[in-house]
Amino acid sequence: MDPAVSRLISNRLTEAVNFETDEALLTGESLPVRKDPSLVLADDTGPGDRLNVAYSSSTVTKGRARGIVFATGLSTEIGTIAAALRATGSKVHTSSYYLPSHAAC
Secondary structure, three states: OOHHHHOOEEEEEEEEEEEEEEOHHHHOOOOOEEOOOOOOOOOOOOHHHOOOEEOOOOEEEEEEEEEEEEEEHHHOHHHHHHHHHHHOOOOOOHHHHOOOOOOOO
8 A cells, every 4th residue: 555545545355465654643552453355344343443444544564465445535545534624614723823923933
């Protein structure tokens, strides 16, 4: 899986060899998660328990894999979280991280 592409998509794994991903951004899991493409899971399985999926925003820490893309952009788990935050009217803007031009450093 190309690292640049893996940031934009979520995919259902079809094959994997010693494949592990860091999903801390999505699940808070502190250790890499070993993936198993042979698993068949229920539709209501939570993101942290879907061991047959490689998520956008996760980093490959070990191995290699191939999969079938099933979500991109706002349809991914991270995209769903981003849409939910936007819908709540979050007041945090990137401009709030910059000091005014007259601020002393």
